[in-house]
Amino acid sequence: MKNGTRKWLFCAVLVALLAGFVGAASAKEILIGNMQDISGPTSVWGNAVTRGAEIAVEKINAAGGVDGAMLKLITMDTKANVQEAIKGYNSLVSSGVVAVVGPPVSNIGLALGPIANKAGVPVVGSFIDPRVTVGEDGKPQAAMFLMQPSSVQYSEIMASYTIDVLGLKKIGVLYDQSNAFAVSLMKPYVEYIKAAGGEIVSEQVYTKGDKDFKTQLTKIKEAGADCLYFPNYIQEAVLVTNQRKQIGFDVPIIGGLDFAPPFASLVNDPEAANNIYLANNFSEKEPQLKEVWDVYKAKYGENPVNKVFLGYDKILLIQEAMKLAGGTSSEHVMKGMPVVANLEGTTGVLTISPDTHQPVGLSMVMYKIEKGEYVELGRYVPEKHRAPWSK
């Protein structure tokens, strides 16, 4: 390469550098950040949350925006990586967002907590690990908010359903030891079961990238379990369901959110996708979903998955917080978020506890999968979750 060319290249890089720092918000807009995994392993969810949030923003803007200002969503890729997320968050703060829609990945929430508390721009996410919103000192993390049941709440719902409703007491557990989501759904479940007089007859693990669970399933089968608790991602859920059938282990599976559609269609085998219980954030039949459902279907030509509604509700929460605090700055959102109560969202009635920054008394819709079909069993919330002030 000639020296001249090199100089030009250098100039081009410089220009690009400067351009990176320019780009401030224009006056009549309220900027909301959206941090999702767009290119990493959980990009399926990231895209779903983003689409849901976009639908909410479009709806709000069509109705005149907030205080006459239009909402604008700025999406940042986290690559499902803590380091990227911190850079992304700081970048969003620099460009002047007033709140950030967080990803459904707890690890990122845990890393963002201290930084967001300092920056004072709140993050509304669906990180189910309770440590994201409640610090070790038991006090809520000022800028972190959860908008679906925490892993403790969720797994207690499942545990309560297992033992109190289905009456199953000898439980085998299989979970991904290297995955925070799975681990955080396993511990409270086991504790609840033990406290309620149940027994964990076998606890088996696997790690990221494992594809063959027959060995673990065989051990659980031999331990005499009368059900299998399996709180994991959808791909592994499909594998376990199929392999359960292959080794002839036909007890019920108690599963996590990931057994929600499109799970059954992925299994593709009604014989295998059978006798599975799960709790979803909502029921497809519930009327409050219809509007979003139709908009999504018209826009993307497919049925929305549950993460779309999580994204939608996160924007609703931010809007509500602005309304309650009477302003559109990040301080207002911070002030408004903990006092949100009885907000009709798509995933339920949202009431945020000022003590935990988590929703209170959120019920889940129970389902059973029978021969590849989802059968709705109604909303369920265990006795101990009911808060006196929620509906």
Add this chain to the structure above:
Amino acid sequence: MDYFVSTVIFTGIALIGVLGVYLITGLTGLFSLGQAAFMAIGGYVSAVLIRNYNVPVVPAVALAIVAAMLAALLVGLPTVRLRRDYISLVTLGFGEAIVALLNNSANITGGAMGISGIPQLTTLPVVLVSVVVCLALVILYKNSKYGRQCLALRSDELAAKSMGIDVYRLKLITFLFAGALTGYSGVLFGFYTTYLEPAAFNWIISAEWTIIVFVGGVNSLTGTVLATILLTWLPEFLRFASEWRVAIYCVIVLLIVNYRTAGIMGERELSPKTLRRLLGRTKEAPR
């Protein structure tokens, strides 16, 4: 401003880790696909000592670096005598084993849910000073008997042995030094993000670091530094490209590797001599 600072800090942390890879791959010609594991060791040891055992910062950091070096010794001792191709395999396996170990020791490391609440001690000045010190150490190493012998062994192991170089010992020393640097970058990482999880230290990170070294130039330290800065900032400028970001990054790396095989800097270093040559235009750069 926070955004700028955090990107600078991450660049600095990455640079110290990449310097470790530079020593192993750029200087000595070995491939480590498990370098991120040393980062994990550094980060975890310091975090656990401080959080669980209330060890003061300085000894905790020192112990973390020692732990990373011990791990490097453990991997290095049996592998330096193996054929080069096997080192990448053994380090890969080592990386996986460390992640498994972290996941399995949940009562100490928090398992997959990670350690949170680590004090945020890494600030911009800390990172800048660290970078300068580490860079100075590596520059000294490269320009001493160690660096020369490493380069000799990289280009021709048999001839290097015939010149009286104890290649196994040399590989081991380099491995230990690289382990210490990478371990230290892990310490800085943990003290900045305040949160550590095993999943963040997989072989892809190690591979990305190796890519950075090659993009920078075969054995040019200047190139390695430039490439680290360029390739950690590049994704930031590509944010507008949204989901295309990683793809564009890959294409740029492919173009550099294929069309400028020697890397950005080739074998050249930025020194007073080359600067004069560049500015004075006395000589066209050799192709």
Add this chain to the structure above:
Amino acid sequence: MLVQNILNGISLGSVYALIAVGFALIFNVLKFSNFSQGGVMTVTAYAGYVASRYLSDRLDSLVLFAAVLAAAAVSGAVIAAAVERLAFRRLRRTKSEPVYYFISSITMGILLENLITIYASSNFYSYPRFFATSAVPLFGVNVAVTDMMMFALSIAALLALLFILHRTKIGLGIRAACFDVNTVQLMGMNPDFLVTTALMISGALGGVSGVFLGMNYTLYPQLGQMVVKGFVASVLGGLGSIHGAVIGAVLLGILEIFFISWVGAGWAPVFVFIVMLAFLLVRPRGIAGIIVQEKA
């Protein structure tokens, strides 16, 4: 339990084997471990899925399965040829060291994975079921039909590969290229053609394994990261040795399953690492590798 473990190990190993053989083949010719194979596998798994969608109304289950495999194999070959053109051709022209191929191939793998993420990730996909029964009893334990098919096809693909290597002129060329790609010119063969063919063969193998991975594990963009296991197996087998790669893969599969059964999946990687290290210390050339004595 023992029989079940061995069978499970073999079934897991045969997935690794198809990947490892591709590694061994390319190592023979270009002297590096071709990590782009992972990306190729992912793309072909999706290509096979598209084919199955398109053909499922027209064809019957077994014929459909064969057609999907063929489609994936062909697309694998085409993509691999493209990879050769984009990521390796120029490196060969400039006679670069193997490490550059390594870098180029890893980057290419990540690129392919990301292209799939961009185009296909907003949804989950899974293959239609090709076989009515999913498991049959054998030696008193249940064996999955897909596992048996996978094992049989791995063997078949391996035999086909050995036939090509030992009975055709192009195979002779590939074997001759073990020493130096450019010596094949002496045999009146174009090295570009030879390298492209070798990559296309490994791409086709990648296509077959892609479909199997997709069938067994559903489709997702990171499917190809299984490639690491193939790499481990091929090195254990002895770099560049085809049958060594297969043996290495099956042994790795059995080893993993046994450790999962004995010490649990959490500790399995630690034990696999220790066994691997011990093995390499005792036998540094791998299972079937030859000692290459460097000439001074």
Add this chain to the structure above:
Amino acid sequence: MSLLEVRNLTKSFGGVRAVDDFSFGAEQGEIVGIIGPNGAGKTTAFNLITGVYPLDRGSILLEGKELAGKEQFEITRSGIGRTFQNIRLFKGLSVLENVMTAADPYSPYGLFSLFTLGAAFRRREREVRAAAMEYLALVGLEKYADEKPSNLPYGLQRKLEIARALATGPKVLLLDEPAAGLNPSEVREFIGLVGELRERFGFAVLVIEHRMEVIMTLCSRIYVLNFGKLLASGTPAEIRANHEVTEAYIGKEDASCSV
């Protein structure tokens, strides 16, 4: 006692005896030639002496001390330096650094001294640099000190190999076809250089060479190898008169034509 004494050197590769029961020796200051047709096992003998391959049988005594079984680098440090038939310079290093590298294993400073910029480190670096410049000057390469070896013409690369071998401080210097590829005037110059170096350092030289001019002018004793076995040995005059030797060479040429 000879400076170097090699006894019953034997090595097989997969059933082929590359070197078969080869014994020879070299005295201080002596130049010994090893000749023979291609594939006779000359380079293998060098590789065995320098420890590249382990011996099957035999012993290698340098000043009465056994070298067989030692690591390559230990043998070099005991005082055996060498050059390579196919030039093997360190590509990533400059000409000067190539020579410095060969002196580096004797540098006593450690990492502590290096990282604290200690006196030991600074002094030794100066010494090594100066010594390397001196070796370069001996072979006439001092003005190329900062070049990359690949930029040098072939003949100069050969000289650089010699300078690098000198820096290892050899008592015995092994030259493997050092005149291959040189033009006639370079060959004459080379013969002069080896003579000078021997005078100056007083080491023994073993040289493998096909150029008879080199062997016959320099060597006081010549060993002829054929198919790994010692065919003949003696002074240049004796070898020249030996019929078996000429036959071995001509025979080889016949064989190569009939392929």
